[in-house]
Amino acid sequence: MELAVIMYHYVRDAERTPFPRIHALPVGKFERHLDRLGEKYAFVGAGDVLAAVRGEARLPEHACLLTFDDGLKDHARNVFPVLRDRGIRGAFFVITSAVEEARVIDVHKVHFLLARLGTERMIEAFHDFISIHSPRLAGLSELRIDDRQRLSPSRYDDILTGNLKARLNTLDAPTKTAFLEKLFRDTLGDEAEFAKELYLSWDDVNTMIRGGMDFGSHTHSHRHIDTLSPKELGSEIATARDLLKEHTRGAALPIISYPFGTGDYSAALLDQLVGFGYALGFTVEVGVNTNLDQPLRLKRLNANDVL
Numbered sequence: 001m002e003l004a005v006i007m008y009h010y011v012r013d014a015e016r017t018p019f020p021r022i023h024a025l026p027v028g029k030f031e032r033h034l035d036r037l038g039e040k041y042a043f044v045g046a047g048d049v050l051a052a053v054r055g056e057a058r059l060p061e062h063a064c065l066l067t068f069d070d071g072l073k074d075h076a077r078n079v080f081p082v083l084r085d086r087g088i089r090g091a092f093f094v095i096t097s098a099v100e101e102a103r104v105i106d107v108h109k110v111h112f113l114l115a116r117l118g119t120e121r122m123i124e125a126f127h128d129f130i131s132i133h134s135p136r137l138a139g140l141s142e143l144r145i146d147d148r149q150r151l152s153p154s155r156y157d158d159i160l161t162g163n164l165k166a167r168l169n170t171l172d173a174p175t176k177t178a179f180l181e182k183l184f185r186d187t188l189g190d191e192a193e194f195a196k197e198l199y200l201s202w203d204d205v206n207t208m209i210r211g212g213m214d215f216g217s218h219t220h221s222h223r224h225i226d227t228l229s230p231k232e233l234g235s236e237i238a239t240a241r242d243l244l245k246e247h248t249r250g251a252a253l254p255i256i257s258y259p260f261g262t263g264d265y266s267a268a269l270l271d272q273l274v275g276f277g278y279a280l281g282f283t284v285e286v287g288v289n290t291n292l293d294q295p296l297r298l299k300r301l302n303a304n305d306v307l
């Protein structure tokens with residue numbers, strides 16, 4: 001068997017939006033992906049994979065599951081109509097705090113700030129913030145961001161942008177949050193308004209479910225799993241599961257996509273997930289699955305890797 005799981009994030013014609021520099025897959029290109037994938041694979045839904053894991057059904061020899069992370073409004077506007085017309089069941093993973101509390105997740109704040117300001121202006125803002133907010137840190141030369149040395153192995157970012165992201169990730173959480181919240185407010189305005197435009201609402205989720213789509217968890221607040229204590233992790237998973245269950249009247253599936261795809265996927269973590277009822281887990285480990293022996297550790301292909 002072969003199960004190719006494809007991972008998508010932003011699907012939009014970015015140049016027609018207020019953020020033309022957001023790295024997004026254009027809708028026409030998404031449709032061409034589906035044409036090409038359809039030549040080789042039979043599209044399956046997450047429910048088919050669950051049934052195969054439970055031994056109740058078999059997958060086609062060359063199966064393909066489409067997954068969409070982050071619960072973006074793009075998915076209701078640009079993905080859902082295309083999939084519904086083609087009779088394909090996509091699997092969508094929402095960040096429940098983004099929907100429930102109208103929060104813009106840190107990683108998305110960075111995307112939209114970079115798209116609006118550009119890397120150099122964002123780095124200037126970072127240096128200014130540090131010198132005012134934490135003069136103690138400002139003297140530390142290792143917090144300066146430049147492009148002399150690559151700090152992150154990112155395949156998608158230039159050196160300077162990669163280094164900015166790497167620096168932000170080394171900050172303590174309160175400092176990072178304070179910086180991003182202030183710069184976001186100053187640059188892009190009210191976070192809650194922005195969140196409503198960026199993410200699916202529960203109404204969107206239910207419309208898509210009625211239209212044949214499947215929903216699962218991308219945790220409550222999209223934190224790196226491997227930085228959390230077992231108790232914090234439990235709360236991230238349980239809160240998301242309970243909100244999804246409540247707002248979809250039980251239609252959400254026991255499937256999870258790990259934020260950033262990170263985590264050591266230790267036996268303890270996997271046991272914890274099973275304890276919460278999860279049966280399928282999606283990583284960002286690159287590859288096509290040739291068996292279902294580790295259903296909580298499924299590999300995926302990035303949309304960019306497909307064609």
Ligand SMILES: [Zn+2]
Pocket residue numbers: 069070218222259260
């Ligand atoms: Zn994500």
